[in-house]
Amino acid sequence: MATLTAPQWMAPYQALIKGQINRSQMQAILRQVLWPVMGIAVFLLMWQLAASHIDTSLGKFPGPAAVWEQMGNLVDEHQQARQREAAFHERQEKYIAMRLAQDPDWVPVHRDYTGAPTFFDQIGTSLITVMSGFLLASVIAIPLGIVIGLSSTVHAAMNPLIQLFKPVSPLAWLPLVTMVVSALYTSSDPMVAKSFLNSMFTVTLCCLWPTLLNTAVGVTSVSQDLLNVSRVLRLSALAHVRKIVLPSALPMMFTGLRLSLGIAWMVLIAAEMLAQNPGLGKFVWDEFQNGSSQSLSRIMVAVVVIGLIGFLLDRLMLMLQRALVWDKTSAQR
Amino acid sequence: MKTLLELSNVGMAFDTPKGTFEALREVNLKIAPGEFVSLIGHSGCGKSTVLNIVAGLLQATDGGVILDRHEVNEPGPERAVVFQNHSLLPWLTAFENVELAVKQVFRKSKSKQEMRDWVAHNLELVHMAHAMHKKPEEISGGMKQRVGIARALAMQPQVLLMDEPFGALDALTRAHLQDSLMDIHRQLGTTVIMITHDVDEAVLLSDRIVMMTNGPAATIGEILPVELPRPRDRLALADHPTYNRCRQRVLQFLYEKQRKVAPLPRRDTTPVRRQA
Amino acid sequence: MRAIKQGLGRLMAALLMSTLSLPVLADGTVGWPEKADLKFGFIKLTDMAPLAIAYEKGYFEDEGLFVTLEAQANWKVLLDRVIDGELDGAHMLAGQPLGATIGYGTKAHIITAFSMDLNGNGITVSNDVWQAMKAHVPMKDGKPVHPIKADALKPVVEQYRKDGKPFKMGMVFPVSTHNYELRYWLAAGGLNPGYYAPDKGDTSGQRQADVLLSVTPPPQMPATLEAGTIYGYCVGEPWNQQAVFKGIGVPVVTDYGIWKNNPEKVFGVSKTWADQYPNTHIHVVKALIRAAKWLDENNNANRPEAVKILSRPNYVGADYDVIANSMTGTFEYEKGDTRPVPDFNVFFRYHATYPFYSDAIWYLTQMRRWGQISEHKPDSWYMDVAKSVYRPDIYEKAARALIAEGKMSAGDFPDFDNEDGFKPPQTGFIDDITYDGHQPNAYLAKFPIGLK
Missing domain, CATH: 1.10.3720.10 (MetI-like)
Known part of the structure; x- marks a missing residue:
């Protein structure tokens, strides 16, 4: 009971697929999946409802949808930053080549991207x-x-x-x-x-x-x-x-x-x-x-x-x- | 009679918050090589204290213990102990538990392969070969105790000390283990001191039964030789007159001469002086 | 004999070394930067723009500099980190290098060779205070006449005090431009903003005060006003416009109205750093000059792009509209009352980037006026401090290098051969008092409120 080996916790789901599910297995599925999902759903609903009633000086308190959208924005920003980073490295290579041409004794330094994290x-x-x-x-x-x-x-x-x-x-x-x-x-x-x-x-x-x-x-x-x-x-x-x-x-x-x-x-x-x-x-x-x-x-x-x-x-x-x-x-x- | 182990004038006093408690007084006992001796007495009479003094886990405050011409001052594998509740390391398999002891004792004298064989041999001796790679939590109480005995035997002790080894087991398992123990004792000729409060067990297994008086200041009340031929068979002995006479004597000692009246002494006691 | 030879050898070596490390080479270009990895700090304010632009437009990289820009929590942390070397340099309040050098607050020799901007601040009061003030503000065509003077605030402050409520306002730092501007405005309206007395261990600046001023970091100003802890504040953008957008306060005056084209932020580095990396310093100033020029070019044509950059979360991070409100030449007072203030943010015109001694001396006079400098100092002292902190010599090297490279023209800069670092006597103060940097003590004597 201490070790949740794969077959043991999967058993109810296998039974469900096979259509031979018994009462105890059904309860296990409810306990493991349905109730947590319900809990989260109710929470999201309450959050959305409460958020639309809280007016801050920065606008309405964000609901789940707004937060999800910002999650997407943060991913986009990250990808843009990676592109800028690539461009930065390209420019740096040019600078190193340019400086070596003018200043052959210089030991080139390859730097990490200096943009904001x-x-x-x-x-x-x-x-x-x-x-x-x-x-x-x-x-x-x-x-x-x-x-x-x-x-x-x-x-x-x-x-x-x-x-x-x-x-x-x-x-x-x-x-x-x-x-x-x-x-x-x-x-x-x-x-x-x-x-x-x-x-x-x-x-x-x-x-x-x-x-x-x-x-x-x-x-x-x-x-x-x-x-x-x-x-x-x-x-x-x-x-x-x-x-x-x-x-x-x-x-x-x-x-x-x-x-x-x-x-x-x-x-x-x-x-x-x-x-x-x-x-x-x-x-x-x-x-x-x-x-x-x-x-x-x-x-x-x-x-x-x-x-x-x-x-x-x-x-x-x-x-x-x-x-x-x-x-x-x-x-x- | 040759003597392997001698307790002379052993006394033990504990300091308690209520004052000094004298547990043992003038315990004298000589044990011959190969002898199987049981200590029997009511709970709290100091049997375990005697055993622990022989094991070196406690230091007598009076007198001393001599094993094979050497005074006993500290614990050691030549006086291997089988504890009441097996005391196996729960994170090791049966094999590894025995191996830990074997490595400690034979590190210098046996090769790696020899040590492995010796571990396996001892587990076979207690009929545990089939489960030697299981962890304690995966085997029954009787099996754990078998592993505990194998561990003790594997140290090749001069004296095997057993502290109520079968006390926590059911009757059937206990009988199996007693038979195994008799076999092993016959094969190896090990000297054994065993604590018990099971009269039948004492008579069945022992060459001599040492009966202890009740504390405080417990001491040896009577020593009863059990003159039954070996090998012994529990079914055949049931009607044996010597067996019944011995049984009778022990019961008389326990329930007539030493009726238990004194209250239990406190458990959290410490010896008066650790170094004798 | 041997000793003399050795000594000569050392002298020769030293001479050789010093020629090698001469920052400006014979052809007017600058040697390679000694340190190329730099970290500069800033506070989230629109006037950090030259740093952001120099980074984003690649001006730093053109100089062979690899710069990281990092927002700082407040002005004290920023200054401490420049002093202990965690930052190579930073966007600073003009008073910070001066204050640090004369030992007001943390003592450390900080210098500046680049002035970051003119103007850019405003004074905002809460909606309640504005309603009470409005009755005393002169009106024309139903709209308040700007600049509004603190005379209109005076009866409000008196009412608050009568009701047992001390009138509290926020500024961003004891040696901040905002502190001096707010004090100037209040004092011009007959309100005493209180004196400092560091020699008596009193650095609260609230002795004999009609209005109690306290420090709040810029980005927290609107929240603090909203919480009712203060009734008004003086801060840089976008935090005045933010109050209008949030509907929690009304800006009543810009610092342009208090003193036309007042010098504001500077780029400060520690003296130790500047001595250690002279070439690097010049390269940094070159990049910043180009950035400032870009910001003002073609009649502020680049400002919308600049606003877009500044509104990124890693720079100022406020909404585009809030930043754009002031950066693109307008300023919104009461909600809906947007007026053109083309010079609200000046980064380059009027030689805004040049570190004038007279600017330094003005800040020093205000430090004396409010008691941060606890005793009377001779005019020469003001001059000496200004010269040890403001470094037009470094600026000039950077400017000449830019001219030599053809990136800028001589007409972009003051006439270096005839420039003495003093602006002509300036008018354009809200109380019509003229300031002449050559005579700080005579200037101090003109104020009705303030130490002499």
């Missing part, structure tokens, strides 16, 4: 940033969580700090992160943009905690029997952690990682918005500032996309959890 570019930036921040957080939180879980001394020492920093909002970290990054990262030819580091570190600081705490709890709650097995086998400290502690803690760890990724995504959007760092948050803020008659619809597109990506990221973690974790009951929903 499109909505889809911003999605890409956000995803890269959130993943970097999340990975960095995991790399810090998992080992630290294991140490805290293994040693009650370290736990006692760290606990007040964790409790203190855990509830801090990203908006509070951001100015500090910005100033510290500016102070410490002073390369004249930076590998990555400061704004990227600002967003990434803010994400890291905020999404560290669930993984840290859940890993620690997972490690602390390894069953006494398994600890005894480890002692009887005289496993070395490293083997003990690798063979007993880590696998035992893995379900809890994944629960933490999933929570962390969710937080990372939410924090990122806020951080981008506040710090004007590239990404979806910046897209939303720019559109808000533009205040054109299309701005609200475009922001709604972003809202839907942000939600969708958050959902997909969670599903991705769930799939990973199912693939990697022995305790299938821990990855139910």
